[in-house]
Amino acid sequence: MSDQYKKLAAERAADDVTSGMRLGIGTGSTAEFFVHALARRVQDGLDVIGVPTSERTRELASSLGIRLTTLDELPELDLTVDGADELDPHLSLIKGGGGALLREKIVASASANMIVIADGSKEVATLGRFPLPIEVVPFGLEATRRAILKVFGDLGLPLNMALRGGSAQPFVTDGGHFILDAQLESIPEVQTLGDRLVAIPGVVEHGLFIELATKAYVAGTDGVKTVLPI
Numbered sequence: 001m002s003d004q005y006k007k008l009a010a011e012r013a014a015d016d017v018t019s020g021m022r023l024g025i026g027t028g029s030t031a032e033f034f035v036h037a038l039a040r041r042v043q044d045g046l047d048v049i050g051v052p053t054s055e056r057t058r059e060l061a062s063s064l065g066i067r068l069t070t071l072d073e074l075p076e077l078d079l080t081v082d083g084a085d086e087l088d089p090h091l092s093l094i095k096g097g098g099g100a101l102l103r104e105k106i107v108a109s110a111s112a113n114m115i116v117i118a119d120g121s122k123e124v125a126t127l128g129r130f131p132l133p134i135e136v137v138p139f140g141l142e143a144t145r146r147a148i149l150k151v152f153g154d155l156g157l158p159l160n161m162a163l164r165g166g167s168a169q170p171f172v173t174d175g176g177h178f179i180l181d182a183q184l185e186s187i188p189e190v191q192t193l194g195d196r197l198v199a200i201p202g203v204v205e206h207g208l209f210i211e212l213a214t215k216a217y218v219a220g221t222d223g224v225k226t227v228l229p230i
Contacts (some may be wrong), residue, residue, distance in 0.1 A: 003029075005119035005219035010034035012217045012224045013081045013115045019047040022074055024107035025061055026082025026223060027054040027100035030117050034081050039064035051109050054100040055174050058177055071110055073106075080111040084118050085130040085207070087216055091116065091229035092190050096133030096207030099164075099173050105205055105212070113214045117228075120220030123227075133164070133180040133207040134197060144202030145180060146164050151196045157184050177204050 010033035017023065017038060025035060035057065041064060044050065049067045051074060052058040071077075082104055086094040093116065095101050101163055108114045136144050141163075149159050160183040163170035170178050187193055187208075194208040216227040 002119045002121060003177065006030040007033045007115070008219040008224050009117040009217040011037045012219075013117050014038050014041055016115065017041065017048060017079070018047065021079055022077045023048055023050040024077050024080030024082070024111050025050045025052045025057055025066075025112075026080065026104060027057045027081045027107060028098040028195050030083030030119070031057065031081070031223050032060060034117060035064060035066070037059050039066055042057070042066055049074065051107055053082065053099070053103045057188060060065065068144050070229070071107065075110060077107065077111040078113070080108045080114045081117060082108065082114065084116045084122055084182065084209070084213075086122055086127050087116055087213070087227070088120060088124055088127050091213040091227065092211075093209035093213060094127050094132055094207050097134070099171060099179060100131075100178070101133055101207045102173065102175055102205045104144065105209060108209065109213045110146045111188045114212050116213045116216035118216060118218050120162050120218055126186050126188065127208070128184045128187040131183050132187070133202040134182060134207070135173060135175075136178045136180055137202050137204060139165055140177065140202050144200060147200045148180065148182070148197065151182070152182070155189060155193060155196070157193070159182075175204070185213070204222050
């Protein structure tokens with residue numbers, strides 16, 4: 001049933017797209033429903049150009065006939081549509097379950113607006129139930145890991161973090177980095193944690209998206225509701 005809700009939210013966001021828009025196109029299972037909905041509108045004559053947030057999204061969108069470019073060619077976007085692993089009432093997000101958090105954040109930051117599409121299970125009162133992805137440089141991994149754990153300790157957060165894919169075959173992002181997934185349970189000070197993490201030299205980016213989303217479409221048994229940040 002969650003796939004049906006993801007599809008409903010994605011199709012609602014596709015309705016917001018108008019000809020001439022410069023779009024950031026997200027990554028993940030919900031975003032893929034948006035790509036298909038957008039492609040159907042393009043086939044009906046919608047004229048847009050998109051910047052994909054991952055190679056996976058690039059391949060799918062291109063195969064469906066959506067015109068694409070890069071942020072180097074089009075550094076300012078009108079709208080990004082993307083999913084989220086969690087969203088709170090302020091529309092702060094955890095993203096990166098699909099491993100594309102760095103490109104997703106760069107694209108979202110280059111956009112005038114960001115619409116989040118999700119099923120109702122992704123709404124939480126406080127972020128942290130979903131593991132927080134932290135993208136790191138492979139060089140000096142253990143030193144970076146220890147610096148991150150010190151931040152968690154300073155903020156009273158659980159010291160529970162694992163290398164995605166394991167040490168034998170770690171997951172590698174499109175940018176050539178590793179991801180550490182932190183099981184934090186609850187993050188009461190989202191901005192503070194984000195600021196502390198990006199100050200660590202080996203951390204490339206984290207999956208906390210703060211003050212980037214301007215609206216969310218969340219689908220559930222009662223249909224699609226619009227969520228604005230409080």
